Amino acid sequence: MAIDTNLFRQVMGRFPTGVTVVTTNHQGTLGGLTVSAFCSVSLEPPLILICVDLTSNTLPLIRESKAFAVNMLTNQQEHLSRCFATHSQERFEYFCSCTYHTAATGAPILDDVHAWIDARVVAEYPGGDHAIFLGQIEALGTAGQVTFSDGADTSQNTLPTSDPAHPADEQHPLAYYRGEYRHLAKHYKKPSLTAYYDEDFE
Numbered sequence: 001m002a003i004d005t006n007l008f009r010q011v012m013g014r015f016p017t018g019v020t021v022v023t024t025n026h027q028g029t030l031g032g033l034t035v036s037a038f039c040s041v042s043l044e045p046p047l048i049l050i051c052v053d054l055t056s057n058t059l060p061l062i063r064e065s066k067a068f069a070v071n072m073l074t075n076q077q078e079h080l081s082r083c084f085a086t087h088s089q090e091r092f093e094y095f096c097s098c099t100y101h102t103a104a105t106g107a108p109i110l111d112d113v114h115a116w117i118d119a120r121v122v123a124e125y126p127g128g129d130h131a132i133f134l135g136q137i138e139a140l141g142t143a144g145q146v147t148f149s150d151g152a153d154t155s156q157n158t159l160p161t162s163d164p165a166h167p168a169d170e171q172h173p174l175a176y177y178r179g180e181y182r183h184l185a186k187h188y189k190k191p192s193l194t195a196y197y198d199e200d201f202e
Contacts, residue, residue, distance in 0.1 A: 016177040019073045021084045022050055023100070023108040024058060026065040030095045030108060031058035034085040036176060037130070038070055046137040046149070048119055051130040057092065059131060066121045067105035068135060072114040073174040075183045080110070081174065101158045104138035104148060109159065114173045115142035143171065 023032040037051035048070065052059050062068050073081055083096035090096055100108035103118040110116070119135030126132070138152045141159070148154055175182040 013178045016175055016182070019078075019081045019174040019176050019181070021071045021073060021080055021110060022052070022058070022062075022068050023071060023110065024061045024065045024068045025102075025106045025108060026061045029061060031061035032084045032091070032095065032098075032108070033058045034081045035070070041134065047122070048117055048135050048137060050133050050135070051127055052133065054129055054131060062121065062133060063124070065105075065107070067107050067138075068119060068121065068133065069103070069105070069107035069109055070117045070119070071108075071110040072116065074112065074114045074171045075174045076171075077113065078174055078181050081181070101160065102156045103141070103146070103159055104152045104154060104156065106156045109141075114171050116140065 017036045018038075020035050020038050021032050022035045022038070023030065025031075033052065033056050035050055035052070039049050041047040041049050050068065050070065052062065080096055080098065083091055095108075098108070099111045101111065103109055103116075105118050105120055107118055109118065117135075117137055118139040119137050121133050122136045123134040124131055125134070137149060139146065139148045139157075141147065146159060148157075172184055172186065175184060
């Protein structure tokens with residue numbers, strides 16, 4: 001029996017995710033798309049994974065540039081998620097009117113995102129109607145803190161310097177659940193078990 005694609009979407013929609021925009025830059029041509037299929041893979045070496053639809057206009061740019069950045073959106077950036085998920089002139093010609101900087105690879109780091117990771121493609125795998133990219137982290141950061149990997153090329157770094165004595169206000173991530181954008185509850189916080197069960201909770 002074939003798997004019903006609508007039910008598959010509904011089941012997967014019950015797994016809450018963050019919302020990211022994956023960006024790249026190939027010889028001055030910018031590309032970006034909204035991605036929920038993103039995860040960490042390895043600490044040693046530091047690797048991440050993204051999945052890109054085979055019909056995406058951004059796919060050939062990632063293949064050619066061999067680099068991408070994952071921009072984790074805040075709950076104030078829902079408009080960017082919508083823009084980079086649509087086939088529009090605003091997206092393809094104006095890069096959704098985004099301002100950005102670069103870190104190590106030249107891929108755009110969108111301004112004011114919750115956090116970001118800049119990576120170089122080390123492998124591509126077939127994944128049905130998607131391409132799976134494995135990226136090795138060259139740089140990453142969040143408000144007030146940026147780290148480059150050993151040996152990373154910093155010649156393209158245009159990130160603004162931050163004052164550690166005056167860190168940016170705490171931001172909250174944009175979430176997606178059951179086909180709708182969601183905001184996390186600000187008043188519910190409870191420690192996880194990661195301090196005791198690192199291997200089971202990553």
